[in-house]
Amino acid sequence: MKKLAIIGCGGIGSYHLGHFKQFTDIVELAGFCDLIPERAENFVKEAGSGKAYTNYIEMYDEVKPDMVFICIPPYCHGEIEFETIRRGIPFFVEKPLALDLDLARRIRDAAEAKNLITASGFQCRYSKLVEPNLKFCRENEIVFIDCTRIGGVPGVFWWKDKDLSGGQIVEQTIHQFDIIRYTFGEPEEVCTYGTRGFVKGIPDYNTDDCSVTIVKFKNGTIGTISTGDYATSGNSFDSKIIFSSRDKRAELKILGTFEVFGEKPAEPEEGKDGFVIKGDGALGAAGGSIVYREEGDAGILCDRTFIEAVISGDGSKVRSPYRDAFKSVAFTMACNESMATGKPVWNKLRLTEKPNKTGSAASLPLPEENTADPFCLRSGSVVHRQDLLVKKFGKLAAGIGGEALVIVGLTGVREVAYALGDDGRRLRIAGVVGR
Secondary structure, eight states: OEEEEEEOOSHHHHHHHHHHTTOTTTEEEEEEEOSSHHHHHHHHHHHTSSEEESOHHHHHHHHOOSEEEEOOOGGGOSHHHHHHHHTTOOEEEOTTOOSOHHHHHHHHHHHHHTTOOEEESOGGGGSTTHHHHHHHHHHSOOOEEEEEEEOOOOSSTTTTBHHHHOHHHHHTTHHHHHHHHHHTOOEEEEEEEEEOSOOOSOTTOBSOSEEEEEEEETTSOEEEEEEESOOSSGGGOOOEEEEEOSSOEEEEETTTEEEEESSSOOOOOTTOOOEEEETTEEEEOOSOEEEEEOOSOHHHHHHHHHHHHHHHTOOTTOSSOHHHHHHHHHHHHHHHHHHHHTSOEEEOOBSOOOOOTTOOOSSSOOOBOOSSOSEEEOTTOEEEOOHHHHHHHHHHHHTSTTOOOOOOOOOTTOEEEEEEOTTSOOEEEEEEEOO
8 A cells, every 4th residue: 555644734734634534545644744743743643543753854764655745835845845856756735836936847847857746736626616617618708707815814824924925816816826727728918916004913914915916818818816815704705706708607616606697598586687888888687597516525536636646657637737736826926026016927838738747737738838937027118126036037037048148237226128039038138227
């Protein structure tokens, strides 16, 4: 029987452990690692097997696991993944993979060089609602997508610090960004605005209270994705994703319901008509709705799919391998970049790609890999100089077409304008403006 280990015995680790206890017919729960000994020991007690560790190297040496679930905070990624890859251990890693795209890219490439089966924690892809969602998007020309996720501030210390969590877009609402990618398609450009000052009374709070992202998709569809952690009650907002076509719409409440309006005729109920402006008047919603409801726990299927993939050596059924999860992370990080610079950010990833050897996302093609960062500022934009952005430009330039780029004049508070070359790949400085 294959041995499973877990690194990180906090809240998300407990979520996975609840699933693992149902898989003892196919896997041995052998090792649990956490910097807080009591957490790991509690997992051993709950699992009824295995050994607790505070050092994952020691756990790897003793347990020799056949697979590992990496359930650590966003700012902790890097060394654990590289050691796991060095030992040739297939791994499942919780989103958002990392807070540095260059780091995530190196992890991805290292794992693929070893032909390792990987997976990430996008359990919503395994929802029973995915198929009707895919069907609706295939059969209807979607003109507009409207997504909202409004909630409160989680209790863990690192979440309220954007430098440690990536902010709500990256750490939480990435599920919405990911399911839109998976069921509809790839973004081309994003522009994000954020606001602060509405969340009060939380010590050391340092992240955005609310943000709105405008997304232009590759096929021309426009979308908005709004997210906030300012709410203190569920009455604050109704979180959902709306896919709107000319004569129908579908509303997805993730892991809840998928409702299609206009699919079957029905008498309109009083007070239930939907209205959109058309010319000088209004158009009432015709027909009723069909409701699909979630059944079971998508997370169980997500975890078991990875475990069975490792046992069989076939990763083709894994719906969110590291390679594809990377693109959802890039999507959200582009929003943060746009928020920081006040400029639109353009997605350079393409829609087609040769599938990797260890499996690809089910039902949808994966975007083509690009050696450069998948997002960069639109050609001709002006960027305010910040150390973080300068570092990012350096990483971006280093990977494009195998050419190095020397950036000069980046001192003080100068601004830099740059443009993409005619081939769409080479990044070059277009000019430097004064202080």
